Amino acid sequence: MEIEILPIQEKQIQKSGLMDIFEKVLNGERLSFDDGVKLYKTNDVLSLGFLANIVRERLNGNRTYFVKNHIINYSNICELDCKFCSFYRKEGQDGAYRFTLEQIFEKIRPLKDEIVEVHIVGSLDPKLPWDYYLDMMRGIKEINPKINIKAFTAVEIDYFAKMFGKSYEEVLSELKEAGLDTMPGGGAEVFSERVRQKLFPDKIGAKEWLEVHKTAHKLGIKTNATMLYGHMETIEERVQHLIMLRELQDETGGFLTFIPLPYHPKNNKFAGDWTTGLQNLKSFAVARLMLDNFPHIKCFWVSTGVKVAQVSQSFGVDDLDGTVREERIYHMAGADTAQYLSKNQLIKLIKDAGRTPVERDAYYNVIAEY
Ligand code: V47
Numbered sequence: 001m002e003i004e005i006l007p008i009q010e011k012q013i014q015k016s017g018l019m020d021i022f023e024k025v026l027n028g029e030r031l032s033f034d035d036g037v038k039l040y041k042t043n044d045v046l047s048l049g050f051l052a053n054i055v056r057e058r059l060n061g062n063r064t065y066f067v068k069n070h071i072i073n074y075s076n077i078c079e080l081d082c083k084f085c086s087f088y089r090k091e092g093q094d095g096a097y098r099f100t101l102e103q104i105f106e107k108i109r110p111l112k113d114e115i116v117e118v119h120i121v122g123s124l125d126p127k128l129p130w131d132y133y134l135d136m137m138r139g140i141k142e143i144n145p146k147i148n149i150k151a152f153t154a155v156e157i158d159y160f161a162k163m164f165g166k167s168y169e170e171v172l173s174e175l176k177e178a179g180l181d182t183m184p185g186g187g188a189e190v191f192s193e194r195v196r197q198k199l200f201p202d203k204i205g206a207k208e209w210l211e212v213h214k215t216a217h218k219l220g221i222k223t224n225a226t227m228l229y230g231h232m233e234t235i236e237e238r239v240q241h242l243i244m245l246r247e248l249q250d251e252t253g254g255f256l257t258f259i260p261l262p263y264h265p266k267n268n269k270f271a272g273d274w275t276t277g278l279q280n281l282k283s284f285a286v287a288r289l290m291l292d293n294f295p296h297i298k299c300f301w302v303s304t305g306v307k308v309a310q311v312s313q314s315f316g317v318d319d320l321d322g323t324v325r326e327e328r329i330y331h332m333a334g335a336d337t338a339q340y341l342s343k344n345q346l347i348k349l350i351k352d353a354g355r356t357p358v359e360r361d362a363y364y365n366v367i368a369e370y
Contacts, residue, residue: 036239052316078123137179153187185224217254230275266334288316
């Protein structure tokens with residue numbers, strides 16, 4: 001790809017001390033840990049966006065993807081007490097809920113010919129039996145076998161293994177057999193033992209999270225990855241997280257997309273600060289530059305607001321997730337974004353940014369281009 005660079009842009013990049021990184025990006029060379037830290041620390045966000053955009057357009061051209069999807073948070077009754085989480089409740093507590101399978105199917109049936117993907121994520125609920133999860137997969141496939149089931153974070157998979165006395169491989173194979181197609185990227189938080197001990201000491205750490213994804217990839221299950229940032233982690237811990245994901249992707253090639261997730265401070269014990277728009281844009285751009293082997297970088301518009309999501313398309317992002325519907329984790333933590341965006345609203349957000357809207361399936365096959 002021929003990259004046109006104006007002398008004024010080059011001067012700006014030079015002035016910001018990013019020339020060495022710019023040259024690596026132009027040559028398609030891998031960026032180092034120190035490069036990642038330097039990128040996070042720059043105040044020249046326009047040059048950062050410019051660099052990320054080179055990689056974005058090299059990999060995905062002018063396309064921005066979206067999917068018609070629906071989120072199912074099947075239960076919020078959880079054994080864990082993660083301090084950053086506003087979603088979980090204890091049994092009997094105000095706001096605690098657990099859907100029956102029929103309640104889940106009732107949500108999907110009216111949308112069965114519209115949605116392409118269901119995104120299922122819940123809690124570590126001690127009352128739910130193994131058949132609940134298998135029958136959930138089977139029941140959704142009975143409604144429409146074409147619906148892609150993106151279900152269960154590595155944290156849930158690890159819990160099923162412990163609860164039901166199975167290996168990761170057995171859990172994932174049985175779920176796949178019942179209808180699971182792909183896996184979401186949640187539960188990774190940040191791969192720092194220091195932060196884990198303080199914020200989510202009872203949740204699995206990096207080793208198990210990566211092991212679950214590695215097992216899924218081995219079984220042919222494509223997965224996503226996330227990073228929760230903006231709470232108490234350092235820039236160095238963020239960059240380390242990205243490098244650990246990059247290493248696993250080198251080994252397996254099983255990741256589809258990376259989603260940086262900004263921490264939300266309402267109704268949780270940690271009660272930190274909101275991230276700012278620029279912190280969010282930087283996180284997308286640094287991810288795009290560091291994760292050279294990830295095909296896609298997603299902005300989950302629910303978590304950033306639609307305005308930042310729109311601008312993120314110039315900061316490395318090529319995927320805006322989807323229509324969404326019924327998201328709870330972010331809305332319970334203070335998100336004031338809508339519950340749903342129509343296909344036409346997504347198309348407008350993308351077109352107004354000068355990008356080509358592409359409706360996709362779970363594997364980024366093109367359903368329609370607008
Ligand atoms: O794992 C929890 C995060 C994640 C808070 O794979 C919080 O396509 C902010 O993983 N503030 C779940 N974040 C969401 C998720 C996701 C979303 C969209 C697409 C995909 C995908 C995955 O939400 C959790 C956790 O990291 N979270 N509490 C909070 N207070």
